[in-house]
Amino acid sequence: MSKKITLVKYSAISAVVLFAASALAEPVADKLVIDDELEMMTRVAPPEGHPLSEIISGWHYRTPETRALEADSFQNPGMLGVELGEEFWNKVEGTAGKSCASCHDDAATSMKGVGAGYPKWHEKTGRPINLELQINQCRVENMGAEAYKFDKGGQKPLTAYIKHQSLGMPVKLNLEEGDMETWLEKGKDMYYKRTGQLNLSCASCHEKNNGKYIRADHLSQGNVNGFPTYRLKQGTLISTHNRFRGCIRDTRAEFPKAFSDPLMALELYVTWRGTGLSVETPGVRQ
Numbered sequence: 001m002s003k004k005i006t007l008v009k010y011s012a013i014s015a016v017v018l019f020a021a022s023a024l025a026e027p028v029a030d031k032l033v034i035d036d037e038l039e040m041m042t043r044v045a046p047p048e049g050h051p052l053s054e055i056i057s058g059w060h061y062r063t064p065e066t067r068a069l070e071a072d073s074f075q076n077p078g079m080l081g082v083e084l085g086e087e088f089w090n091k092v093e094g095t096a097g098k099s100c101a102s103c104h105d106d107a108a109t110s111m112k113g114v115g116a117g118y119p120k121w122h123e124k125t126g127r128p129i130n131l132e133l134q135i136n137q138c139r140v141e142n143m144g145a146e147a148y149k150f151d152k153g154g155q156k157p158l159t160a161y162i163k164h165q166s167l168g169m170p171v172k173l174n175l176e177e178g179d180m181e182t183w184l185e186k187g188k189d190m191y192y193k194r195t196g197q198l199n200l201s202c203a204s205c206h207e208k209n210n211g212k213y214i215r216a217d218h219l220s221q222g223n224v225n226g227f228p229t230y231r232l233k234q235g236t237l238i239s240t241h242n243r244f245r246g247c248i249r250d251t252r253a254e255f256p257k258a259f260s261d262p263l264m265a266l267e268l269y270v271t272w273r274g275t276g277l278s279v280e281t282p283g284v285r286q
Ligand code: HEC
Pocket: 089, 098, 099, 100, 101, 102, 103, 104, 114, 120, 131, 134, 135, 138, 139, 142, 143, 158, 162
């Protein structure tokens, strides 16, 4: 009984903390240009059936200092992860005595545009596959090496390295293949479903309240076009599923495992919501 009262009290307070102090500061309207040469699409018109009138990259919501870090490859701390990814790309591992480069040569050519189209339909397993799982598949089936565990080994660096080869290219998914539409719907259901003790959905924060503040955090639309993204707070690259799990945990709900069906559906749907934004990997966030 007393426990219940505490909970009610808690969520009443959080509701105030979360949404009362909406400063409604407009995202600063400037352009993300990488190294003074590559102009990024950070605000685009949504595709048909999209709930928002404009899709905006999370970059716009960060402080001027953080935005400047992302715009300069020499200063962007996420680029260290990308460089590490290149080392993994060339590293021979597994019983076949091969590296990624043995088959795919120069990633700048073979992987250009690839990261902008994930998740993709995967016929063999009958579900969508993301870049992390595609890398694992190549390791197991083509190299005789072990699959990386979630966020371990070369998983984040290689994912960042491959995504980075699509820097500036628009996010675009192929929803025609297999059961992509069904999975997209599943992801949408998850996005709008209120869960946890705080009874919040992804949409509560990233759709209804984007542009407002949660304490010091300026709420973005929660797009994934900059992932894996460098978080200054954590001092490392953060994967998409890690970010999802963190956001779900913040609503005090049970959070599903990385690469589980619910999170794959969510990744598909959230990626679709960012259709047309430039791939920014590695993004920089507080
Ligand atoms: C023995 C050759 C071989 C090796 C080694 C290999 N791959 Fe592949 N890879 C393939 C083949 C063949 C395909 C296409 C068919 C498939 O999806 O399995 C592919 C597909 C891919 C794709 C998907 C491309 C697309 O257009 O969607 C990615 C990404 C990829 N590999 C990354 C890697 C990475 C990263 C490594 C190293 C960890 C690696 N591969 C090692 C042969 C290889």
